[in-house]
Amino acid sequence: MSNERELTMAKAIAEAISQEMERDQHVFVMGEDVGVYGGIFGATQGLLSKFGPERIMDTPISETAFIGAATGAAAEGMRPIVELMFVDFFGVCMDQIYNHLAKNTYMSGGNLHLPVVLTTAIGGGYGDAAQHSQCLYSVFAHTPGLKIVVPSTAYDAKGLMIEAIRDDNPVMYFFHKGLMGLGWMRYPERSVNVVPERSYTIPFGKADVKRPGTDITIVCLAMMVHCALDAAEKLSKEGIEAEVIDLRTLVPLDREAVIASIKKTHKLLVVDEDYLGFGLSGEIAAIAADEAFEYLDAPVKRLAVPNVPIPYSQPLEQFVIPSVEAIAEAARSLAR
């Protein structure tokens, strides 16, 4: 029975970190409110009492300092996990991420290894306005030198976190607030699933077909996986079978999975909670155009946040973030 237990994504992440900290003394955690509080979104809950304040370090509100310090500590053989509370705050420490963490391995001609995991919370839908609701993983995927992980379920979250910690490169690990299984925020039941107690890894660059289908391919990640699955259930009743592909990592990106699915369904819809312009949806559309053009029976459709900051007011926010209904409608118009 014990390996049949279900966990929330937050608990799965915390368990992954805990197991790796037991396995490897070099792993430690830094971030704001990661200690007693266990992380504002629960990613480090229970770790302080297990590992003490020397390895679970609350920090001052000094993101430049502690994210920069992760790079230095990693260069000297540590394996830091650092939390940037909301991805929206990346601007205050972007130089440390973009010009140092991401580039130092390359600029050193491969002489430097930087096993840093930078975790951060993403996503909107709960009225937290423009500085606390973005996804922005495309900004970091655009930056050469960072691996990009964006899980959608507890099972994936644990395996991907262990893989991230063991990776010798900088990995950015984005968890969606609405998937963490927090008491105060609604979350999809599916995000809570069976998580083995043993330690396991999920390789990067392997998308997961969350639902097989024959009529249309929906490529997505994080919260949009759940919205797409809900939409797929509706569509199924109408005789449209959607295949839902969860990318799970953006860098490396599983192009083959996208292309294979297009070859099967001949229709592609990309759904993204990040901005529409210059981002993930454009990248996937370009891959389809470059490598699967002759298999497409219709133009690629993209559904994402229009290029406006996330507004606070509920009707506005619900309008800009792709909804189950909007996904279903876009899929219908493609499948017709």
Add this chain to the structure above:
Amino acid sequence: MPFQKKEFPDKFAALSKEDKVGLLRTMVRIRAFESRVEELFLNRRIPGFVHLYIGEEAIASGVMANLSKNDWITSTHRGHGHAIAKGAQIHRMMAELFGKTTGYCKGKGGSMHIADFSVGMLGANGVVGGGYNIAVGAGMSSMIKKTDQVAVCFFGDGASNRGTFHEAMNIASVWKLPVIFVNENNQWASTTPTSFATSVARIADRAKGYGMEGYTVDGNNVIEVYNAAAALVEAARKGKGPALLECLTYRIKGHYVGDPEKYRTKEEVQKHFTENDPIIRYADWMKGKGLIDDAALATMKAEAEKEVADGEKFAEDSPLPEKEDAYNDLFSFSPSEFPEVVK
């Protein structure tokens, strides 16, 4: 919390009775607003996160009484009190929290971004430490245009550990800008105590590193805050440059409404509230001086509660935005004039 006191000239003594009562009224109005907002949030009438100013009212009230509408402030995530003290109207603030078109930001901002730009607010801020340099820029405009306007930047103890603090303080000092940096040291930065995260016992001491004057006052004593701000604002107006004013206070409520507050005891909080409520302290002082009596205080509170209730009604009756409104306000012209907005 011991600190070295500086005696500022007692400008407060020269205030009219009306102005002295006005200071109390501002505090009472902030308290009434915040108390209702807390209830509304707990009743799920307001989404997102809300950070309350309860217990810190003397700082905004005492500082803002020295500013005119032409002076600027930059606010924080805990900014409702700053807005009210600067002259924002409660009904439009409430409408913003309800996400209505009649709100100060037409529903685009919400709690952390409420600001009335017409009374000299240069925005609240959801990014900790985001306000320093905006205040610096406002100070620059005053210097370049040769006006006597002053910019006041409110920031928390936690925010004093941001890198932007260093750059702003240095530049304000070398350029002798009319900027007052008002630190609201409420002894907590979300879940960690100030002493845990801050290299100095007194944030005012950091001013020395920038060749700037730095003072600490009892931030729950509105008279002390008023007198300190009066002296520093006047000096800045006369071109004497920036200053740092640390106001010691205590965050009575959780970091945000709903915070389980695992990191401190209820007794600690209660002790601060019963012994050091800035409103009770000032009201008692006024009563002692015969400036107000219990009946007048009760009337003042009732009026504030009515103003908040009326504001809530206004907010409720106001329309929600149309979804297409999401495309407006990105640039200083409408999207029809800018077809490149990616939809």
